[in-house]
Amino acid sequence: MASDLALPINSVLADILEAIASHHQIILQAPTGAGKSTALPLAILQSGIVAGKIIMLEPRRVATRGVASFIAQQLSQPLGEQVGYRVRGDSKVGKHTQLEVVTEGVLTRMIQDDPELNGVDLIIFDEIHERHLPTDIGLALALEVQSSLREDLTILAMSATLDELELSTLLPEAVTITSEGRSFPVEVLYRPVSSSQDWLAHMASIIVEEVNSGKDTGAILAFLPGQKEINQLAKRLLASISEKVLVCPLYGNLSAAEQDKAIQAAPVGFQKVVLSTNVAESSLTIEGVTTVVDSGYQRSATFNPKTGVSRLSLTRISQASAIQRSGRAGRLSAGKAIRLWSQEEQGRLSKASMPDIMLSELTSTALDCACWGAKQINELALLTPAPKVHEQLAWQLLQRLCLVDTDNKITPLGRKAHDLGCHPRLAHMLLTAKSIAERQQSDLGLLACLIATIVEARGLPAKGADISRYLPIATQGQMGQQAKQWQRKLAIKGELTSVSLQASDYDIGHLLALAFPDRIAKSRGQLGFLLSNGTGVTLAEEDSLAHETFLVVADFQQTQGRNAGRVYLASALDERLLDNELSQLVQQQRHSGWDDKKGRFFASMRTQIGSIVLSDKPDTNISDADITHALMAQIQQQGLSLLNMTDTAKQLQLRVMMAAHLDNVTDKPWPDFSDSGLLATIEQWLKPYLAGVKTLSQLNKVDIDKLLLNFLSWPQQQRLNELAPVNWPMSTGTKAPIYYQLPTNDQGEAYFDLSQTRALLSVRLQEALGLAQSPTIFDGKLTVSMELLSPARRLLATTADLASFWNGPYVEVKKEMRGRYPKHFWPDDPLNANATKFTKKKTPGL
Structure with a gap:
C-alpha cells in the first residue's frame, strides 16, 4: 500500500465527513488512486464522527487483507485491534475492532444473522463499479435493513465511475460527492x-x-x-x-x-x-x-x-x-x-x-433470498435484474435438494443449510450425511466434512480426478481447519484422520451423489461419460477413473473450443447404490416415438437417471393415442414437410398470411397460417383427423387442403375468395390462375413483407389485349403482377403496369413474335384491340 496520504480524496474529506454526519446515503465517485479505499476510512476513524462499528466491503480477498493491514499500520496498531478483516475462512478481529474490512458474502451473512445490524453505524461499499455479485446482493440487503429496520444506518457507496451505474435510483436520498484522481500522466x-x-x-x-x-x-x-x-x-x-x-x-x-x-x-x-x-x-x-x-x-x-x-x-x-x-x-x-x-x-x-x-450461477444467491424471505431474487433492489433462466434453475435445484418448497419458501432443512455457509449442494450433503450417520451410527458425517472441504478447496495439488486421493491432505493445514469447522458446526464427534484412511468408494460416491444428483455419469466408451443432466464430460486417459462404468462428478469445467467438459474432481459410483441409498433418483418412464430407420412407431419402458438410460425394455401395449401422440411429436420436430402440403395448401397458407396483414374488415381475426403458427395450433386443425393413421405414409395421404380450409370459418372463406382469388376472370372467359408469393427466411419459412409480396397472374398476351391496368386485390392494396405468355405459354414479360408495357416493351415483343407466331394477333394498338384466345383465322373480324 502507498505510504503517501497526500491523496486527492483529502480535498473532499471534509465534505464526506459532513455528509456522513447529516445524511444516511452517500455516493462517492473517486477514480482509482484517489485514496477512497485507504485514506477515507482512516480519516473517518480518526475523526470520531462514527461512534459505532464500520463495515467496509471489498470485492477481493487480496485487497481486503491489504487495505486492513495498511490502515492498521497508519494507526501503528496490529491487525485485530481498531482495524480488522474478515474473509471466508480467515479473520482478524477483536472485541475492540471498530473498522472491519470484509468480502466474499461476509456482509450478506452478517445481515442474515443480525438483520438489525446492532452496533453497526456505517457500511462502506467499495468498488461498486466492478459489479461483483456479493456486492450487489449486500447493497440490496443493506438498503432493505435501512428502509425497514434501521433508518439511522448510513450507507456509503463508492465507485471509480458512475457511468451506466444507476446508483441514484437505488439511493434516491443520497448526496453525491466527486473526487478527482491522481494527475500523474x-x-x-x-x-x-x-x-x-x-x-x-x-x-x-x-x-x-x-x-x-x-x-x-x-x-x-x-x-x-x-x-x-x-x-x-x-x-x-x-x-x-x-x-x-x-x-x-x-x-x-x-x-x-x-x-x-x-x-x-x-x-x-x-x-x-x-x-x-x-x-x-x-x-x-x-x-x-x-x-x-x-x-x-x-x-x-x-x-x-x-x-x-x-x-x-x-x-x-x-x-x-x-x-x-x-x-x-x-x-x-x-x-x-x-x-x-x-x-x-x-x-x-x-x-x-x-x-x-448476468454471468453467475445463482443457487447460493437464491438461498440467501429465501432465508431473507424473498421468493424471487429480483424482489431485491438490484442494479441489474437476474437473468430469468439462471434464477429459475437456481430455484429448481434448491427445490430438488428440499431446501425450499414449491413456493420458494425456505424449509427447516434449508435454514440449517444456510447456517452452514457453504454452497447449498454441499450443505445438503453435510446435513443428510449427519442424519444418516446418526441412524446408522457410522462415520458418514465426518467423511462428508472432508469431502466438502476438498470440493471447496482452492489450488489442490495435481493428484488426478479421484477425490479419494485428496483425503489425507484434507485433514491437514488450512483444509484440516475447515473440515474441523464443519465438524463443530454439525456437532459430530470423531477423528477425521482415521476416517480419511478408512473411507470407501461406496460411501464417497454416495455422499457426492447427495450433493450432485444431476452429475451422476455413465461411461459411453471412447466418448467419455454422459452426465444425468445431459452433458458430456471426459477424463484424461491415464486417470484412474477413466475406465469406471459410473461416476459422480463434483467439479468439471467447459472451456472454449471443447465440446465436452473436463472432469477435475469425481468419484467412482458403486452401481448397488442405485438400488439402495440412491434409489429415489432412479425413475421408470415410458418412452415412445418413431424409429426413423425402421419407419415405425416404438414404445419402451426405460429405467433412467435423468438422461442416463440404465435399461430399456420394449413395450408392446401400444394404443392409437400413443401413435397419434408420436405422430404429432414428429411433425413438431420435423415441421410441416411431413404432411401432404400440396401447391393448393401452400397457396392457401400464403393467402391467409397476406389477409392477416392486409385485411382489417373481418370481425374474427385471421388465424396464424405461418409454419410456426400452424404448428402451434396443430392440435386443433390436424389431431382430430388422425384416427386410424398409423404410419408416415398414411399421414402423407391426409387431405391437408381440406383441413386447412376448414380451419377457417365460412365467412372467412368467403372473405378470402373476395380479397385473394385463386384465379382472375379474363374477358375471353379464361380463368387465369393467380399464384401468391411471400419472402422466406433462412429456414425456408414464409413471412410477410409488403415490399416483397407478390401475386402473379399468368395469361397469354392476346388475352390481355385492351386491358389498360393490371388487376388489384385485397381491396386495392396490392396490384397483381401479370406474367404475359407466348402462344406456346412461354414467358414474354412480367409487369404490374400494363399501360407502360403496351407503350414501351411491347413494341419489341411484337416485332419478334410476329415472325415466330404469324397466325396469332399482334396488333399495333394493343390498348384498343379486342382480347382473344384464338388465332387470327378463328377470331371474327380479323
Whole structure:
C-alpha cells in the first residue's frame, strides 16, 4: 500500500465527513488512486464522527487483507485491534475492532444473522463499479435493513465511475460527492502481437526488454488472465533476466506471505516484476509500480444453463478495464502502460464488463433470498435484474435438494443449510450425511466434512480426478481447519484422520451423489461419460477413473473450443447404490416415438437417471393415442414437410398470411397460417383427423387442403375468395390462375413483407389485349403482377403496369413474335384491340 496520504480524496474529506454526519446515503465517485479505499476510512476513524462499528466491503480477498493491514499500520496498531478483516475462512478481529474490512458474502451473512445490524453505524461499499455479485446482493440487503429496520444506518457507496451505474435510483436520498484522481500522466503504448507469434512469448519479450532497458523503470506490473499463464510467464522470465529482478506472482490462491511479497516494495538494489490477474485492477496498490504491461485478456466464467456449470473462456477485457489497468502505472509518479493489442482494436473493445449477476450461477444467491424471505431474487433492489433462466434453475435445484418448497419458501432443512455457509449442494450433503450417520451410527458425517472441504478447496495439488486421493491432505493445514469447522458446526464427534484412511468408494460416491444428483455419469466408451443432466464430460486417459462404468462428478469445467467438459474432481459410483441409498433418483418412464430407420412407431419402458438410460425394455401395449401422440411429436420436430402440403395448401397458407396483414374488415381475426403458427395450433386443425393413421405414409395421404380450409370459418372463406382469388376472370372467359408469393427466411419459412409480396397472374398476351391496368386485390392494396405468355405459354414479360408495357416493351415483343407466331394477333394498338384466345383465322373480324 502507498505510504503517501497526500491523496486527492483529502480535498473532499471534509465534505464526506459532513455528509456522513447529516445524511444516511452517500455516493462517492473517486477514480482509482484517489485514496477512497485507504485514506477515507482512516480519516473517518480518526475523526470520531462514527461512534459505532464500520463495515467496509471489498470485492477481493487480496485487497481486503491489504487495505486492513495498511490502515492498521497508519494507526501503528496490529491487525485485530481498531482495524480488522474478515474473509471466508480467515479473520482478524477483536472485541475492540471498530473498522472491519470484509468480502466474499461476509456482509450478506452478517445481515442474515443480525438483520438489525446492532452496533453497526456505517457500511462502506467499495468498488461498486466492478459489479461483483456479493456486492450487489449486500447493497440490496443493506438498503432493505435501512428502509425497514434501521433508518439511522448510513450507507456509503463508492465507485471509480458512475457511468451506466444507476446508483441514484437505488439511493434516491443520497448526496453525491466527486473526487478527482491522481494527475500523474501515463503514456499508453500499443505493441500488438504479430499473427505468427504466441502472445505469451511476445509479452515475455516486452517485459525482458523493459527490464534490460537500463532505465530506472521502477516496478513492472503485468496483467494476465489466470494462474496458468502467470506460472508459464514466470518460467520464461526467470530463464531470461537477472537475479536482481524479482518475479512475483499475484493471484487469489496464493498464501498471505506470497501475496505480501508481491504487494510490498522490492528490497534495495532489486527490481520487481509482478505477474497478476485482475485482482490488481482497482483498490489494491502495489508499491513502486511505474510500468504496466497488459495482455488485454481475462479468463471469464460464464454460467451455462444447459450444463449447470460455468464455462471458462479467454476473452478480451473491456475498455473500462484497460483504463483501470493502465492507471496503475500513474499512482505514484509518471509512468507508462504497454498494451499488447492495436489502438484500432482498443476502440472495438466493449465499453464495460458484464455484471457478475448476468454471468453467475445463482443457487447460493437464491438461498440467501429465501432465508431473507424473498421468493424471487429480483424482489431485491438490484442494479441489474437476474437473468430469468439462471434464477429459475437456481430455484429448481434448491427445490430438488428440499431446501425450499414449491413456493420458494425456505424449509427447516434449508435454514440449517444456510447456517452452514457453504454452497447449498454441499450443505445438503453435510446435513443428510449427519442424519444418516446418526441412524446408522457410522462415520458418514465426518467423511462428508472432508469431502466438502476438498470440493471447496482452492489450488489442490495435481493428484488426478479421484477425490479419494485428496483425503489425507484434507485433514491437514488450512483444509484440516475447515473440515474441523464443519465438524463443530454439525456437532459430530470423531477423528477425521482415521476416517480419511478408512473411507470407501461406496460411501464417497454416495455422499457426492447427495450433493450432485444431476452429475451422476455413465461411461459411453471412447466418448467419455454422459452426465444425468445431459452433458458430456471426459477424463484424461491415464486417470484412474477413466475406465469406471459410473461416476459422480463434483467439479468439471467447459472451456472454449471443447465440446465436452473436463472432469477435475469425481468419484467412482458403486452401481448397488442405485438400488439402495440412491434409489429415489432412479425413475421408470415410458418412452415412445418413431424409429426413423425402421419407419415405425416404438414404445419402451426405460429405467433412467435423468438422461442416463440404465435399461430399456420394449413395450408392446401400444394404443392409437400413443401413435397419434408420436405422430404429432414428429411433425413438431420435423415441421410441416411431413404432411401432404400440396401447391393448393401452400397457396392457401400464403393467402391467409397476406389477409392477416392486409385485411382489417373481418370481425374474427385471421388465424396464424405461418409454419410456426400452424404448428402451434396443430392440435386443433390436424389431431382430430388422425384416427386410424398409423404410419408416415398414411399421414402423407391426409387431405391437408381440406383441413386447412376448414380451419377457417365460412365467412372467412368467403372473405378470402373476395380479397385473394385463386384465379382472375379474363374477358375471353379464361380463368387465369393467380399464384401468391411471400419472402422466406433462412429456414425456408414464409413471412410477410409488403415490399416483397407478390401475386402473379399468368395469361397469354392476346388475352390481355385492351386491358389498360393490371388487376388489384385485397381491396386495392396490392396490384397483381401479370406474367404475359407466348402462344406456346412461354414467358414474354412480367409487369404490374400494363399501360407502360403496351407503350414501351411491347413494341419489341411484337416485332419478334410476329415472325415466330404469324397466325396469332399482334396488333399495333394493343390498348384498343379486342382480347382473344384464338388465332387470327378463328377470331371474327380479323
